[in-house]
Amino acid sequence: MDIFYSVLLSSSLLLLYFVFSDAADSITQSQFISDSNATTLISKDEVFALGFFSPGNSTNRYLGIWYNKIPGTTVVWVANRGTPITDSSGVLKVNSSGSLVLLGQNSTFAWSANQTKVARKPIVQLLDSGNLVLREENEDNYLWQSFDYPSDTWLAGMKLGWDLRIGLDRRLTAWKSPDDPSPGELSWGFERHSYPELVMMKGSQKHFRSGPWNGNFFSGMPELQATPLYNFTFVSNKDEVYFKFDMIQESVITRAVLNQSQYERYMWVKEKNEWSMFLNLPKDKCDTYNLCGPNGNCIVGESPICQCVEGFKHKSLQTWNPEEWYMGCERSKQLSCSDEIGFENFSGFKMPDTTSSLLNETMSLNECRVRCLNNCTCIAYSNSNTRNGGSGCAMWFNDLIDIRQMAANKEDANSQDIYIRMPASEQAGKKKQKMKVIVIVVVAIAVVFGVLLIPYCICRRKNLRVYVVAQRPVKPVKVNL
Incomplete structure (x- = not known):
């Protein structure tokens, strides 16, 4: 009988935990997110959610982040892109060593955050920016963040580029297909050399290039300039090379996605209840x-x-x-x-x-x-x-x-x-040619002007003669009667 009440009490506590977790934006080392119980993290203002999902027609399970209040599942980040879980056994937790891990069947590792520092009192938190972070309790410094390991989506505040101090390359990588979020052929990031620029790679071949930053925009992408809705920041120094955008109008929801063929920027149109694409690159054959x-x-x-x-x-x-x-x-x-x-x-x-x-x-x-x-x-x-x-x-x-x-x-x-x-x-030779062209043009203009001027002068002279004759005084004639 005691065993029955113990099991009942444990089940009740577990149920209370899941109810709490559905409304929480963070978990501690003693808590976890479970696929079998459909638990999720919801960011503070309920902008983003983190949980398990199956993409497209696939039955595989992935841990991801998506927009919480937008209909459908618009996924912006996937943890276990290349290692799907084939059933609902997935569990996200902080293990005994302070590392964030995703476990699958029989507690096998499906994914882990490769943080370099171990947390003493770790907190895993989903922010309203869509960034999943691992930090110390009561501290703002991140030991790990999902923004450093983007999938196919670029969000406001996310740096696209290099942290040269640790060799971290933050780049977008397309999904292989709508049913498979594993890394596809197309990637989008900075090349590391003296004069950095964004390059879209298709496998090992360059597919599209932004041109270098000229102080206002990348020379081949004038479309990516600051607007009243958002602004762009480009930083290039000995420590970092990155590009990011920040929202000016916080109410506007926008995202950039690298799909299987191109880079696309979308804006959520609330009135139509749909995503509207307003930019795509490459934009033409050139x-x-x-x-x-x-x-x-x-x-x-x-x-x-x-x-x-x-x-x-x-x-x-x-x-x-x-x-x-x-x-x-x-x-x-x-x-x-x-x-x-x-x-x-x-x-x-x-x-x-x-x-x-x-x-x-x-x-x-x-x-x-x-x-x-x-x-x-x-x-x-x-x-x-x-x-x-x-x-x-x-x-x-x-x-x-x-x-x-x-x-x-x-x-x-x-x-x-x-x-x-x-x-x-x-x-x-070019100068002589230009001078020759100028001389020819000047002579041609002079000839045309002369041709037009001659009839004008003749006409003008005739009119003048008529006018002189008309104005000549009439001498009085003496008549003898």
Whole structure:
């Protein structure tokens, strides 16, 4: 009988625990989240929920975070992406050593948070930002956070990029399919080199590139600029390289997702009760990485869509066709260190791939020119920051890769200048050609003006004669009567 009452009491306490857990935003080391009892964590203002779910038509179980008040299950983070649990045995808890773990059948490990520090009195908490954190009781410092290990979704406040101090790469990775959240082919993150930029990878190949940050936006993504709804922050220093967005209008719900084919940004439209996509990347054919090959310029609306940068020619003039755009262009006249050279200014380009580039944020544009001029392998230079008249120096070496026309002219707000190395003789020839064109235009205008002026003068002269005759005084005639 005593055993019966003990079991009954234990069951009652367990039931009370689950009722409590349904409304709680955190658990301690003595508590847990169980799939078999459908327990969840709900963030303080009930924005997000954490629990177990099955994606699409799959019966596998995953631990994830989703929007709590939005109909359906819009998942923003998955813990055990590559190790699904095949039944409802999943349990999330903090083990005896202070680590956050997800256990499956027979208490086997399905996933664990790889925190480097062990908590004495650990608290696992789901924040209203959608961030799941492990921290010490009564402390705000996080020992681990889900924002450092994103899945396919980018949320406000989440850093996308590198913590260089510990080698942490925060990048989005697409789901393999709507039924399978394991990492797919597409990923989206920063490349680590002197002049960082966001790159979308398809397997081991570059699929799309943002262009480098110019102080206002990434040169190939002017769409990702601050708005009245949210602002963007880019940080690049010896400790971190990251990009994030923060909401200005907290009532607006927005998220960015990397799916199996592209990056998409959505906003929740309450009136329609649906997610509305308002941005996708790549946005057109010219966003395809290096579509036109080395030194080729991709121009949407032009035919052919791929053209050579001025001063360059197609590598194979006889066989060059749309299927061979990847071959790109080469210089019309090859350069050598002994040549007298200069730089031609081009406006409105997406800045070239920065893999073979150098960045110096303290140099002026003129200092940048001199530095590039004195280095035979430097093919182009530009201000790295376009704000307040421009500052900093970016230099490119070897070929110019993945260029596209972003702005039609220099006056465009999204325009950025790049100075490309050219032979002085070619520049002189261009100047002569330009002067010749100017002279021809001036002469043509003068001829047209003269042709129009001659009839006008003739007509004017005739009118003047008539007027003079009409105004001549009539002499009185004496008549003898």
